[in-house]
Amino acid sequence: MDKTYVVGIDIGGQTSKIGIVDARGTVLIQSSIRTDTHTDAKLFVKDLCAALNKLILEVGGIANIRGIGIGAPNGNFYTGTIENAVNLTWGGNTAIPFAKLMSDKMGVPVALTNDANAAAVGEMTYGAARGMKNFIMITLGTGVGSGIVINGEVVYGHDGFAGELGHTTAVRNNGRQCNCGRTGCLETYASAIGLARTAREWLDSSNESSVLRNIPENITSKDVFEAAYQGDVLAKRIFEYTGKKLGESFADFVAFSAPEAIVLFGGLARSGDLLLKPIEESMNANLLHLWKNKIKIIFSQLKESDAAILGASALAWELK
């Protein structure tokens, strides 16, 4: 029998999603388990495989499964390990041979990479980057992740950890402190959390009126979006600033790999033109002449609820 399906697994800090996907990118069936109730990687793998086996039975058994793709924080494609993933309760300061643990238990090949690289493969296989050989995926979530595709292949680099564009420098002097230990990282300005941080800083440092002042507790990027959408001037300026920072960085990324497009994914990417316009404006203002108005900025075409599973699953089609 043909092996017609692949499995996509997205390991998140709180929840891990599992799905079975066909060649057209349809998630046939999915479920999830808690990630953070485990402190031991092997026990987590055991529970994950139990949940997965239930799904596999419903599509006719393991004989139908070509392979498993996994997107995980600090996932290393070359070694199949999850390394020093401090955001995972069972991650710790070690390298967990996650792909091997899974393939030993399931008896099918397993590929593993980080979530942003998985998203790039997903977009190339099922989404907005279909047919593209050179593009950069930027995920705008609580952090800023990236997956770089050159000549149709994800760039993993010498050690498997290439593509950390959220940790390139957006502000060189007196930049914001980043969780990674550096300062001025793009992520501290352009993630959902970075945008909310801009809002709080600007509200604190001026008396400008804004509906954002009515929000009692911690302002979120969603609050800023809604305010901007309703025409709040300060909120709109926060989006302009965030887009400007992204566009400036994008110009440097283009100078590196001359992509056909930059694909945006994640919560902030749902802001549409509020973010897109300032990105395009500042990117083009900073590009070399030869690239001005030639680099497309596009949005992911994967359904958000399926995207993490789809991205991870796409890795499995490439398994030899």
Added chain:
Amino acid sequence: MDKTYVVGIDIGGQTSKIGIVDARGTVLIQSSIRTDTHTDAKLFVKDLCAALNKLILEVGGIANIRGIGIGAPNGNFYTGTIENAVNLTWGGNTAIPFAKLMSDKMGVPVALTNDANAAAVGEMTYGAARGMKNFIMITLGTGVGSGIVINGEVVYGHDGFAGELGHTTAVRNNGRQCNCGRTGCLETYASAIGLARTAREWLDSSNESSVLRNIPENITSKDVFEAAYQGDVLAKRIFEYTGKKLGESFADFVAFSAPEAIVLFGGLARSGDLLLKPIEESMNANLLHLWKNKIKIIFSQLKESDAAILGASALAWELK
């Protein structure tokens, strides 16, 4: 008969060098013609081929030549054209089908790219990057050029013009004006001309004593090197500043492609530790933890007088 040799041609603004190279990277014979005495590309090609044919006769004729590799400003690998090369007297605002003009005249395959990409291929074929699959070549000459190698292949990008790292932003606000029209480009700080510019600015803006004040005319990077080498404090600080700017940018480049090494080439690279120490220090201070003290900064191992020919010639070995 085996086709045992390749031709390397380096097109420079003033002079173009031609050489015949064997598989070990020995330049068997070389010559050069003036580039800037021509205003017509076809006539230049005619003279270039005449000079090349003389060399080819001396190694037994065209039957011994496998192919021709050309490094040229604004050379596009995909199309074989030299595009908008304003520094070439016969370049102008057009795309010259240089590879085709050459292959039509010579009857052997021709590959063409820009000089920094050619240098990267040369280093990978004959030099310091032999055996490396992931590295970045940085040429520190009158400008800052770059050739990026990922998975053993030069990155050309969607349009053939990837790898313009000299035109990434080193200084975001109030950066120096660059010839490219942008401001703050790495090239304006870290090229030989950029370093001399730092010297002039710093001499003008302070009264600090320095042997550089004794130089009657335009200060060059060589003057600054000699002063620093002799212990001049200001000159040493100029090298520290230049290295700091390079190291900061290198940290961003590493976040992109996670190379095994960054290879330095060109006039400024001869400054040795004066430049290397501050580069390493600032790169490591700016890298994510996972890369700290793991990325090698090394110098080109190609003999400077042969390097341009060798780099271009290496392209020809890859011709199918």
